[in-house]
Amino acid sequence: MSDKFKNAPVLLKIKDLRIEGYSEETWVPIIKGVDLTLHRGEVMGLIGESGAGKSTIGAAAMGFARDGTRISSGSIEFDGMELTTASEGEKRALRGARIAYVAQSAAASFNPAHKIIDQHTEAPLHYRIQKRLAAQEDAMELYERLRLPNPKEIGFRYPHQVSGGQLQRAMTAMAMACRPDLIIFDEPTTALDVTTQIEVLAAIRDIVDQFNTAAIYITHDLAVVAQMADTIKVLLKGEEVEQAPTAEMLDNPQEEYTKSLWAVRSFQRPQKARPQGATPLVSVQHVDASYTGGDKVLDDVSFDIHEGMTVAVVGESGSGKSTTARVITGLLPPTQGGVMFKGEALPPSYKDRTKDQLRQAQMIYQMADTALNPKVRISEIIGRPAQFYSGLSGTKLKARVDELLDLIELEPSKYYNRYPPELSGGQKQRIGIARALAAEPSFIICDEVTSALDQLVAEGILKLLDRLQRELNLAYMFITHDLATVRSIADEVVVMQHGRVVEAGPKDVMFTPPHHPYTDLLLSSVPEMDPNWLTTLLEERGVDNVGEAADV
Amino acid sequence: MSLFVIIYFIALVAASCLAAYYKQRSAFVLLFSLTLISFVLGIVGGAGALRFVAISAGLLAFAAGVSYCFREFLVVIAPTALGKELKTAPLTAAFGMFIIFTYAIAGIFAPWIAPFGESEVIASAFAPADDTMLLGADQLGRDMFSRIIYGARNTVGLALSATLAAFFMGAFAGLLAATRGGWLDQVLGRAADVIMAIPSLIFALLMLSIFGPQVFVIIVAVAIIYAPRVFRLTRAVAGNVVVMDYIEAAKLRGEKTGYLIRKEILPNATAPLVAEFGLEFCFVFLLVAGLSFLGLGIQPPTADWGSMVRENATLISFGEITPLIPAAAIALLTVAVNFVVDWMLFRSSGLKE
Structure with a gap:
């Protein structure tokens, strides 16, 4: 596939790039000698776990070193110009005009105080490429090409008045404003729902094709990069693992590490059937809920969770998944209906529940960073529930903490006295699990537990949860928007949209057609490893209406 | 011209030369601009003004020296973790700690x-x-x-x-x-x-x-x-x-x-x-x-x-x-x-x- 670029002129050539970061009074290498050659019109995917140095390389391609980092050696040659020695003024002239950057969170990158189109035209005006009116017309044309609804008018809105997916597309349009030679996409779809992701991916791919722009596409999602990139480069801890054209890389990865990345999604476990005639462990019955004074967020939500089973609740953001969890835990008392636990009604507010009722239902959070108190030792974080519920103390408590640490596969002696900031993301999530287990619950709510983690780490967490379920007979309510996760560990699936349960049933039934149209949309939107998946899907759906997919 | 003024300028110029020789750019610029300003000051204010500058600089250097020593002293007597933190303290903070310590005594x-x-x-x-x-x-x-x-x-x-x-x-x-x-x-x-x-x-x-x-x-x-x-x-x-x-x-x-x-x-x-x-x-x-x-x-x-x-x-x-x-x-x-x-x-x- 990259053969077609053999003859294209080289746009960006990075040679033996080394970048160091300043931490604890010494310079630590972050990027350890990476080479990269990008031809005009070529899209290169950079993949790797967090901390692999993807974003650092992306920034370096603009000649930019983030605060606290420095480019220590190597060369970055952009279209014949050496960026490592270029003056700040020369680099500034390049950025925006010839190299553009699309950040992960468009919501955080747009200035909320200015209209979208004013921010769009800022660069062309600044570089005197176009007059204001011409630039605005050009912006509208770009919006149209990116299939934004109402392209003539949408630019005159403020960033908070458009949806996340639209904003991300507007940001891509903004990057195209000066028709740059190179765009750096830094995880542009990671923060989006699957259904929205498709539109953005399609839009980015089209526009990059149309203008023959070269791009560096940074992501940790292999399926996404398979759709976008001509070449894939795999990074690990600041070093290149391998690079190959996309098709070749997918079919025949050479290195062990790449193979392990590819195999991540293969984790499966046998599906369990509902026990006959048993009372459900947790039963959500006709629940309506709303936040103070607001509209109904949940509307007649009912589903059951049986002992030892995993129920996955899926839906895009805003569909009421997490609100349901808040109702079950008692943080948000429902306005109608209620929650039954082992056939008994639970008091609507957690404040009225008994210690034992609180103990039975535990929660694992999405962001392990905010779920663990950074100023409390691991031993105390895990030990507190054990001490609180079971009244353990002294050596018994220590033994229990050690046991729990063993259970989550962290060595007790090593982690006992550490603080959460000293741990990696996956380890923190494990501590979160241990804290939930310390209460000896029969039911755990997992709120997007793997979505903030790298795929390899996420798989480890899923395996751990699965093992714990078998050993301790736990029931899980698994909130997620990632259907790959659902496929691997769920027994039953509940699909939610706009605060309602759209469809519910055992996994095998749910994953075989016919589906409810919304379930179908969700299912077909999950990127697959096949590089032609997006093309096929767009053909199936019809290119023109893909832009409205999220508005269903 | 009094002996003091001669020594004053010799010291300044010598220090500037040393700074320039050892490539201490900011120190050199500071010292040499002080020399230039001193020319003007000397003409306008006479030896008294120069003496004032010299005394101020001396006091400042003394305070800096005391702060430095006090910080090193604290680093030595403090436990390792705290000592590491103290080592990052700027001289002003060390000076502040020294003054507070003195007042406390x-x-x-x-x-x-x-x-x-x-x-x-x-x-x-x-x-x-x-x-x-x-x-x-x-x-x-x-x-x-x-x-x-x-x-x-x-x-x-x-x-x-x-x-x-x-x-x-x-x-x-x-x-x-x-x-x-x-x-x-x-x-x-x-x-x-x-x-x-x-x-x-x-x-x-x-x-x-x-x-x-x-x-x-x-x-x-x-x-x-x-x-x-x-x-x-x-x-x-x-x-x-x-x-x-x-x-x-x-x-x-x-x-x-x-x-x-x-x-x-x-x-x-x-x-x-x-x-x-x-x-x-x-x-x-x-x-x-x-x-x-x-x-x-x-x-x-x-x-x-x-x-x-x-x-x-x-x-x-x-x-x-x-x-x-x-x-x-x-x-x-x-x-x-x-x-x-x-x-x-x-x-x-x-x-x-």
Whole structure:
């Protein structure tokens, strides 16, 4: 596939790039000698776990070193110009005009105080490429090409008045404003729902094709990069693992590490059937809920969770998944209906529940960073529930903490006295699990537990949860928007949209057609490893209406 | 041309050359521009101006040297973890710590350090400095130096206890308001607003005229004036912590408010609170000194820097700097505390200069 670029002129050539970061009074290498050659019109995917140095390389391609980092050696040659020695003024002239950057969170990158189109035209005006009116017309044309609804008018809105997916597309349009030679996409779809992701991916791919722009596409999602990139480069801890054209890389990865990345999604476990005639462990019955004074967020939500089973609740953001969890835990008392636990009604507010009722239902959070108190030792974080519920103390408590640490596969002696900031993301999530287990619950709510983690780490967490379920007979309510996760560990699936349960049933039934149209949309939107998946899907759906997919 | 001027310029030029030779660019620019400025200064102000520059530079270098040594000293005697932190402290912070340390020693060991008692009349009024009296005598013939030493104990002690009182009241109310929320938050917040709406000095004067100028009343009045500021800060800091998932987890576990405040919120709020404590201490200190100056603070014959300024104020019209010495003591401590607080703020917030 990259053969077609053999003859294209080289746009960006990075040679033996080394970048160091300043931490604890010494310079630590972050990027350890990476080479990269990008031809005009070529899209290169950079993949790797967090901390692999993807974003650092992306920034370096603009000649930019983030605060606290420095480019220590190597060369970055952009279209014949050496960026490592270029003056700040020369680099500034390049950025925006010839190299553009699309950040992960468009919501955080747009200035909320200015209209979208004013921010769009800022660069062309600044570089005197176009007059204001011409630039605005050009912006509208770009919006149209990116299939934004109402392209003539949408630019005159403020960033908070458009949806996340639209904003991300507007940001891509903004990057195209000066028709740059190179765009750096830094995880542009990671923060989006699957259904929205498709539109953005399609839009980015089209526009990059149309203008023959070269791009560096940074992501940790292999399926996404398979759709976008001509070449894939795999990074690990600041070093290149391998690079190959996309098709070749997918079919025949050479290195062990790449193979392990590819195999991540293969984790499966046998599906369990509902026990006959048993009372459900947790039963959500006709629940309506709303936040103070607001509209109904949940509307007649009912589903059951049986002992030892995993129920996955899926839906895009805003569909009421997490609100349901808040109702079950008692943080948000429902306005109608209620929650039954082992056939008994639970008091609507957690404040009225008994210690034992609180103990039975535990929660694992999405962001392990905010779920663990950074100023409390691991031993105390895990030990507190054990001490609180079971009244353990002294050596018994220590033994229990050690046991729990063993259970989550962290060595007790090593982690006992550490603080959460000293741990990696996956380890923190494990501590979160241990804290939930310390209460000896029969039911755990997992709120997007793997979505903030790298795929390899996420798989480890899923395996751990699965093992714990078998050993301790736990029931899980698994909130997620990632259907790959659902496929691997769920027994039953509940699909939610706009605060309602759209469809519910055992996994095998749910994953075989016919589906409810919304379930179908969700299912077909999950990127697959096949590089032609997006093309096929767009053909199936019809290119023109893909832009409205999220508005269903 | 006097010998001093010749030596002055030779020293400056030699230092500039050395700096240039060893590629110390900023030092070189500083030294050489000082040389150029000195040419002008020498012509306009004569040798006196140059002597002033030399003395100032010498004092600055001395202070820097003392700060450096004091920091190294602290690093050596402190445990390793703390020592590592101290090593990152800028010289200004080390200087601040040194001054605070000196004041603390003076205050704690005042009866042993001071050559005379604080209300002991040993000379005639406004007697000039001599061998037994380092700084001369005050308006009643008491030793100025001894009174400054005792003043460290009285004024700083009072300010410290008032700050502590304000802090405990404010921080406790703030934490409670943030955790409980609802009507308690509203009541406490509005109460704080009411107190802040009254001009602080007038409020203090009012309280002191009603209840009389006793130490206890001063402490309570000052604490009430400053508690709302602490309350606001604590509530804001704790408010950011309360929304974290780990607080939710603790609440769902069924933890009581006491545990939440003590174990979950407080450890995350200490850094800004400690910095605020230093800042608050300066304000309280100035207010207490101001009250004494107005005659409503610590009552005579107890030595106190604020009232010492007032009592000796007449001397200023005779060109004596004696009344400025206690004022300078106040200024120095305030600056020193601020230096330390700046460093703590820098550490706690990652604030860039």
